[in-house]
Amino acid sequence: MSAVVAADGEKFDTQVPLIIVGAGAAGLCAALAANEAGIDAVVLERDDVPSGSTALSAGLIPAADTRFQRAKGIADSPALFAADIQRKTTGEADRAVVETMTAGAGPLVEWLSDCYGLPFEVVDNFNYPGHSAMRMHGLPSRTGRELIGRLRSAADTNDIVILAKSTALCLFADSESRIRGVEVARRDGSCERIGCETMILACNGFGGNPELVRRHIPDMAGALYFGHPGNRGDAIIWGDALGAQLSHLGAYQGHGSVATPHNILITWATIMQGGIQVNGEGRRFCDETHGYSEQAAEVLRQPGGFAWTVFDERIATVARQFDDFRKA
Numbered sequence: 001m002s003a004v005v006a007a008d009g010e011k012f013d014t015q016v017p018l019i020i021v022g023a024g025a026a027g028l029c030a031a032l033a034a035n036e037a038g039i040d041a042v043v044l045e046r047d048d049v050p051s052g053s054t055a056l057s058a059g060l061i062p063a064a065d066t067r068f069q070r071a072k073g074i075a076d077s078p079a080l081f082a083a084d085i086q087r088k089t090t091g092e093a094d095r096a097v098v099e100t101m102t103a104g105a106g107p108l109v110e111w112l113s114d115c116y117g118l119p120f121e122v123v124d125n126f127n128y129p130g131h132s133a134m135r136m137h138g139l140p141s142r143t144g145r146e147l148i149g150r151l152r153s154a155a156d157t158n159d160i161v162i163l164a165k166s167t168a169l170c171l172f173a174d175s176e177s178r179i180r181g182v183e184v185a186r187r188d189g190s191c192e193r194i195g196c197e198t199m200i201l202a203c204n205g206f207g208g209n210p211e212l213v214r215r216h217i218p219d220m221a222g223a224l225y226f227g228h229p230g231n232r233g234d235a236i237i238w239g240d241a242l243g244a245q246l247s248h249l250g251a252y253q254g255h256g257s258v259a260t261p262h263n264i265l266i267t268w269a270t271i272m273q274g275g276i277q278v279n280g281e282g283r284r285f286c287d288e289t290h291g292y293s294e295q296a297a298e299v300l301r302q303p304g305g306f307a308w309t310v311f312d313e314r315i316a317t318v319a320r321q322f323d324d325f326r327k328a
Contacts, residue, residue, distance in 0.1 A: 007172035007180035012195030016042045019182055019196040021168045021234070024052030024208065025144075027202035028151040029108070031160045032116065041160060042194065044184060046167040046230050050152050051145075053205060058267065058322060059147035060123065060136040063105035068122045068137060076133040088130035088291070094248070109137050116154040119148075126269045129192055129291035162311070171199070177242045199306045203227045206233025207252070216249040223300055226258050227264070237247040256295025257309050264328045266309060268292040269319045275311030280304050313325040 018034055034041045043050075062188045064081035079101040085093055112118040123136040139146045155162060165187035165240075172181040172193075176264035181195035205255050206212040208231040214221045240246060256277070257266040271277070271288045277295070279302035284299045299307045319325045 003170040004173050004238055005170055007081060007174045010172050012181050012193045015195040016040060018198045019194060020200045020202055022202035023050035023162055024202060025054040025147060027153060028155055030200050030202060031155055035158050035160055043162045045162055045164045048164055050162060051148055053231060054144045054148045057144035058142050059144035061109055063109045063137050064134045066106045066109055068120055072122055072124055074134050076135055080132060084130055084132050118150050126272045129289055133189045137291050164327055171238055173242060201235035204235035205231030207231050207235045207237055217252050218291050219297060220252060225264060226259060238319045253294040254296025256292050256299045259328055265324050266328060267319050267322045269323050270309055270311045270315055273315040273318050276311050276314050277307040279307050
């Protein structure tokens with residue numbers, strides 16, 4: 001249940017300065033930043049252990065003008081990064097959001113490295129679609145599991161409270177739509193009401209909610225969902241109920257090479273190093289280098305909704321830097 005109810009007259013079992021809903025990479029980074037600012041945060045996480053879609057990814061962070069790039073002689077800038085995004089999205093991306101993100105990504109990577117010991121390095125033996133510079137920063141295993149694990153360890157070291165097995169049921173808002181607290185359901189069946197001064201919603205994905213996918217991304221209604229099942233769109237539902245402005249809900253992260261039925265992601269390095277995809281009839285059906293998200297829709301259009309990725313041993317050698325590929 002994702003509801004917003006009136007906070008008038010409600011009594012809370014406890015009160016905290018900040019509640020963060022969702023303990024993926026975004027939520028844990030927010031908690032670490034709040035802790036540095038002297039703000040005690042409580043992070044709510046429905047899973048037994050924080051993971052989210054972060055753990056399913058390769059854990060790569062695109063960032064421009066970092067010391068990791070400069071050490072390898074890679075020339076890059078936030079402005080170039082922003083221009084790449086606008087070109088890739090044909091100008092649809094919100095300029096203010098793009099500029100904020102591209103300016104902040106580099107300092108974020110260096111902050112996580114300097115303050116919390118995350119050993120980032122630049123992936124420099126292949127590039128992703130749309131990027132004019134090598135700017136993917138990853139950890140040694142090239143897995144999101146390592147990224148979320150290191151962030152979780154940093155949170156533990158700094159005594160940040162993470163309430164696992166805890167699902168936010170509903171938010172309490174005052175007459176001005178300001179959040180005053182949340183009702184939390186525990187795995188053991190108990191419930192608790194926690195009041196707060198501020199709330200951060202780090203749970204906005206809705207790929208695990210078929211109804212919202214059909215409504216906002218009809219082209220992907222029949223696609224295999226390869227994200228975290230907890231991505232139910234709670235933040236979007238709450239935001240809508242609070243009168244927030246919603247935009248760009250048709251944007252999604254697809255992937256044209258998820259091995260089925262194993263549900264193992266096959267890195268797009270296989271394509272960017274020269275591999276191709278063919279359909280069940282053995283026909284190559286498009287230019288795969290436009291991007292792996294775009295390719296998801298192209299694969300779904302093929303007979304049976306599947307394709308084969310074809311590559312050689314040279315390409316496989318590059319791809320083996322990714323743990324998921326080695327396991328596949």
